[in-house]
Amino acid sequence: MQNKYFLKFLCLQVFLINTAVVFQGHAQAPASGQISLNDLSAFKTPSANWSIAGSVVADFNKVNTISKKDGQGILVNIPGKSKNEDLFTNFEHGDLDLNFDFIMPKESNSGVYLQGRYEIQLLDSWGKDNVTNSDLGAVYQRWDESRSNGQFGYDGVAPRLNVSRAPGLWQHLHILFNAPKFDAAGKKTANARVVKIELNGVTIIENADLQGPTRGSAFAEEAASGPLRIQGDHGAVAIKNINYKTSVNPAIVDGSKRVWDENDKPVTVDVKGEPVVFRSFVDIPGKRVTHSASIGYPHNISYGYDLDNGAIYQVWKGGFLDASPMWLSRGDGNARPIGSVINLSDASSLAILNTTTESWPDTLADLVYRPKGYELDEQGYPTFKYIFNGIHVNDKTTANEGKSLTRNISVDGPAPKNLYARAAVGSDITEVGDGLYSVNNFEYYVQFDKGTKPVLRTTSKGKELLLPVKNTDKGTSVQYSLIW
Structure with missing residues (x-):
């Protein structure tokens, strides 16, 4: 019996040690804050494609081209010939109210993954008439190659309007996200949910149910928390003024409804x-x-x-x-x-x-x-x-x-x-x-x-x-x- 209990105790110690290693540097996010961009210390083992700058110019005419000047305050991804990796925050989050400014050159492609699992697309979608779940501000699609050919992608959410600005102009994204919920046994009791996404001051998505991680998720399974992740292996992007709160009201009223008639229908x-x-x-x-x-x-x-x-x-x-x-x-x-x-x-x-x-x-x-x-x-x-x-x-x-x-x-x-x-x-x-x-x-x-x-x-x-x-x-x- 003693050997049996000792073995259980030893296994528990090994589990805790391994867990500590996995989550080392990934503390829970404070209730609110701003990610410091004085250096890259807010992120876990950043690769060479990431840097901090004082000013940037994302090119209007040249594909995937950003130039930068020394200084602080702007996070910059410039993919190079060497290995380009995504960037993960040292903290993990559940619910998240996220604001940031970003700038992209012509034809660039990037994304922000909530909990490292659910991608909100960053893309040069300037001037497109009909936007899809691959365009700027969209919830990117899930992916399953066991489905019928041509139907591998599914469950993405497209913006209701295209309010994307031209390459090289600063834009603003505001995301309200509810994390999935789990009971004491680890069973999921509620899906993750995008309460609202605002692009450049306009509500483009609301009340989007996320039944599982989107394509390219860093983790196979869902969880109550995870790190914020920024895509680094596709296109050039620069980001500043990253502010967040970890409290989100799940019943946000649609901000695009201003003054409607008594039948609740806009004229x-x-x-x-x-x-x-x-x-x-x-x-x-x-x-x-x-x-x-x-x-x-x-x-x-x-x-x-x-x-x-x-x-x-x-x-x-x-x-x-x-x-x-x-x-x-x-x-x-x-x-x-x-x-x-x-x-x-x-x-x-x-x-x-x-x-x-x-x-x-x-x-x-x-x-x-x-x-x-x-x-x-x-x-x-x-x-x-x-x-x-x-x-x-x-x-x-x-x-x-x-x-x-x-x-x-x-x-x-x-x-x-x-x-x-x-x-x-x-x-x-x-x-x-x-x-x-x-x-x-x-x-x-x-x-x-x-x-x-x-x-x-x-x-x-x-x-x-x-x-x-x-x-x-x-x-x-x-x-x-x-x-x-």
Whole structure:
């Protein structure tokens, strides 16, 4: 009997030692925190493809290319010729409320695995009309090669909208995750669950039941906890501002439901095959635009135009408009973009400057600006017309499928020598190359045609990109593209 009990005791000791070895460095995550990116000490045995940087540029044009500069605060994966491995946190988590910013170059592919088991896809999905469970923000599919040929992949969850931004721009992902639950005997009592995923401020997935690990899981079996894992063997990616909490409310209300009617059905304005111009009030930070035209184009790209100032004041991707507030009770005349919005300036796009150091006017004096409505071309694209300081102006913006908007501002007759158009204003504007400029630290791009020479200037409020409106034998106009 003594030998029997001694043998059991010895086996228990060996089990505990082995368990300690397996989980060494994988403590349970604190209730909340931020993963320090001063170095790689938050991660277990990082391979050579991982590093820490102070700044990065993920290339808009070159496939899978990131450049970096020394410093702290950004986690960078640059796959090389040697072995490229995934990255695991030293802590393990169960439920998780995770936020982080990320940036990817053209055609890059990566992913974040919750508990090392359930992949949320990171991919360059810019401009795609129809997204799948392989696109940015999706819950990647499970995999079983014992299933029928062509059906190995199953149970993935695609985003409801594509709000992905262009390569080389910073994006934001927010994930709410409930871990699987187990009883005292180790039997699973509840599946893992994605409560909600928000990409660039828009809910794209909610209430997704995860019946098992997705393809590429680091572990064959499910468990109550596991490390956060970032894919390192596919494409280049950079990540910063990784914040988390380990408490998640399983009954989060869908944040995409704003103001709906009494039947709990949204009153939406959709784009079906041709452009739509919709007049309403629109609320923007600090202001209500009372004379707004919202223009929706096919391929899920839209913009807002202020008819009082001749300004494109916001752009977005996703759906078109939620007009529910216009029909709720007596209505307030307000419509709201359905998608990820980038706010631009609401000031006039044109100004007469005596010098290039003169401040851009925030408002227009009386009688300087007179709106003259708009005309539609054969494709349904509107050209907004107005008189500015006696100058007859035509303002037309067209779409490059779901990827960019190209704006052309032309003048009837000769323009004064000191007439300028402002293409962008921001806290930071940096030339990236080949006529491409990033605005607000890679929030969006402005692209100019070859040979165009914009004026990049510093003001008391930040930076501005100006275009002189010159008279040529081909007419008087300026043109640029907004890319995001």
